[in-house]
Amino acid sequence: MIRPSSRLKTVGKRLLREAKVLAPLLVLIVFCFVPKLGRSKERKDAFRYEYFPFSHFPMYSGFGERDYYVFVTDRDGKPIATEPMTFVRSTKLKKVFNTDLSVIQKQFKTRKDLLTAEQCRPAGNATLKQLVELAPEEAVPKLRQMSPLSLHRVYLSLEDGAIVETEPQEVGTWPAP
Amino acid sequence: MKTFFVHSVYARWELVLMRGLFALVIWDALPLTGLIQPDPSGTGSTVRKPEWRVHYDTTPKPTGLAISNAEWVTSIATPAARSSWFAAVIVLLLMGYALGAAPIVFTPPLLALTVLYGTLNNSQGAITHHLQVVSLALLAQTAYLIWELVRRRKWRTGWLGNPADREGRIVWVTQQAVVATYVVSALTKLKESGFGWFVDAARFPIQLKKNNQMAYYNHLKAPNEADGYWASLPAKIEVLFLESPNLCRVVIGSGLVLELVAVLALVGRRWALAVGAVLVAFHLSISAVMSLDFRFNIYLLLIFFVLPGITAFLARWSIRATQRGKTEAKVR
Numbered sequence: 001m002i003r004p005s006s007r008l009k010t011v012g013k014r015l016l017r018e019a020k021v022l023a024p025l026l027v028l029i030v031f032c033f034v035p036k037l038g039r040s041k042e043r044k045d046a047f048r049y050e051y052f053p054f055s056h057f058p059m060y061s062g063f064g065e066r067d068y069y070v071f072v073t074d075r076d077g078k079p080i081a082t083e084p085m086t087f088v089r090s091t092k093l094k095k096v097f098n099t100d101l102s103v104i105q106k107q108f109k110t111r112k113d114l115l116t117a118e119q120c121r122p123a124g125n126a127t128l129k130q131l132v133e134l135a136p137e138e139a140v141p142k143l144r145q146m147s148p149l150s151l152h153r154v155y156l157s158l159e160d161g162a163i164v165e166t167e168p169q170e171v172g173t174w175p176a177p
Numbered sequence: 178m179k180t181f182f183v184h185s186v187y188a189r190w191e192l193v194l195m196r197g198l199f200a201l202v203i204w205d206a207l208p209l210t211g212l213i214q215p216d217p218s219g220t221g222s223t224v225r226k227p228e229w230r231v232h233y234d235t236t237p238k239p240t241g242l243a244i245s246n247a248e249w250v251t252s253i254a255t256p257a258a259r260s261s262w263f264a265a266v267i268v269l270l271l272m273g274y275a276l277g278a279a280p281i282v283f284t285p286p287l288l289a290l291t292v293l294y295g296t297l298n299n300s301q302g303a304i305t306h307h308l309q310v311v312s313l314a315l316l317a318q319t320a321y322l323i324w325e326l327v328r329r330r331k332w333r334t335g336w337l338g339n340p341a342d343r344e345g346r347i348v349w350v351t352q353q354a355v356v357a358t359y360v361v362s363a364l365t366k367l368k369e370s371g372f373g374w375f376v377d378a379a380r381f382p383i384q385l386k387k388n389n390q391m392a393y394y395n396h397l398k399a400p401n402e403a404d405g406y407w408a409s410l411p412a413k414i415e416v417l418f419l420e421s422p423n424l425c426r427v428v429i430g431s432g433l434v435l436e437l438v439a440v441l442a443l444v445g446r447r448w449a450l451a452v453g454a455v456l457v458a459f460h461l462s463i464s465a466v467m468s469l470d471f472r473f474n475i476y477l478l479l480i481f482f483v484l485p486g487i488t489a490f491l492a493r494w495s496i497r498a499t500q501r502g503k504t505e506a507k508v509r
Contacts, residue, residue, distance in 0.1 A: 053312035095303030
């Protein structure tokens with residue numbers, strides 16, 4: 001008859017053998033979580049969690065009740081196609097805005113969607129400034145002609161099985177006042 | 178002693194093929210222009226000298242290595258780095274890597290370049306996760322090569338040559354690096370949202386709508402029927418998921434399950450083929466619906482998981498066909 005303790009030992013040995021074979025995988029998993037665990041308290045933005053190539057890959061780790069997108073308009077309030085003109089996609093624009101918004105959110109200790117347009121403005125102004133800086137040189141005069149540029153955010157939520165959009169909220173301008 | 182997770186043994190030609198294809202993936206991951214480029218007149222393509230084109234030379238939102246040493250990170254965007262000899266050196270490094278001789282000489286510089294470029298790219302205010310898998314694969318290879326050199330203590334000859342056994346182990350650690358990205362992603366989802374993630378997955382249409390709207394504002398062009406089936410697919414999926422939240426949970430939830438069981442791709446060639454093919458299909462469907470960039474994951478899955486499975490199948494089929502032919506010849 002096999003004793004439970006000896007069976008446990010056998011299972012333990014087996015697991016150790018498998019762990020030895022998968023040592024690179026296990027080490028990489030630990031290293032990917034290190035930037036997340038050892039985060040600095042001085043930094044408030046999401047960048048403290050990333051140490052390329054180590055990342056905890058947070059994309060779609062949660063599905064919130066609300067989310068938002070941003071877009072840019074010209075002096076007449078008409079949307080601008082950002083990619084052909086500046087080579088900056090809306091997703092990048094949103095990430096830049098969201099990074100700065102996270103810092104503001106920590107200051108006001110509230111949810112991002114509860115921040116007022118005025119509270120969001122430093123983040124919006126910085127985002128538009130960076131958009132102009134990232135744009136190729138030949139696009140800058142065109143952007144100046146179109147200025148003042150405005151950044152708008154629109155929130156999306158699910159209500160009674162349908163997606164509801166809020167009215168666009170102006171959260172930044174370029175040149176900043 | 179036998180283990181459940183086991184690294185496969187590869188033929189020399191398979192290893193050469195995998196190494197060569199991965200060198201091309203590294204080329205694509207670096208800001209190096211291709212050899213064949215479209216003609217400025219738009220009439221055709223011409224062969225041109227590769228150029229090193231980095232669009233940023235500052236780190237406005239430093240991340241990773243750029244926090245402690247921004248100079249290192251921006252060094253790949255200096256005028257010296259933009260010169261033609263720099264691009265030529267990188268092409269030589271890639272060729273040396275593809276040939277496989279003295280991998281410990283060629284792998285670490287390529288790792289450094291991908292890490293510097295990835296860090297610079299992620300220090301522009303927007304973090305992306307499409308390049309990490311290439312750097313992690315190179316990191317695993319470099320770490321293994323150094324460990325191998327230290328373990329064998331052949332300081333003068335250990336870094337030369339390319340024995341098939343070592344090359345096979347390089348493929349093994351690369352496969353583990355790729356699998357690690359999926360397992361980490363799955364663990365993060367469970368850590369952040371717990372098993373409630375599956376319930377909340379019914380809110381996925383919000384993400385779909387958000388991505389569709391952002392895609393619209395990129396070009397101010399709404400997809401319509403005239404653009405074909407794929408252009409209107411995201412809108413159709415959005416409607417379908419809104420009508421059936423449970424279907425949405427099952428479809429999106431299967432992604433998390435797949436990430437968790439990705440480790441089964443390390444059981445052998447057949448499992449690698451099965452899991453790799455399903456993960457490629459998973460990425461292709463997400464790319465079509467969400468316009469997300471998963472090309473490096475797809476490349477690595479095809480090279481290190483799907484390809485060995487297909488070659489094993491073809492080899493078996495070829496051996497059986499030859500044996501059948503021999504038997505028939507004897508009967509005649």
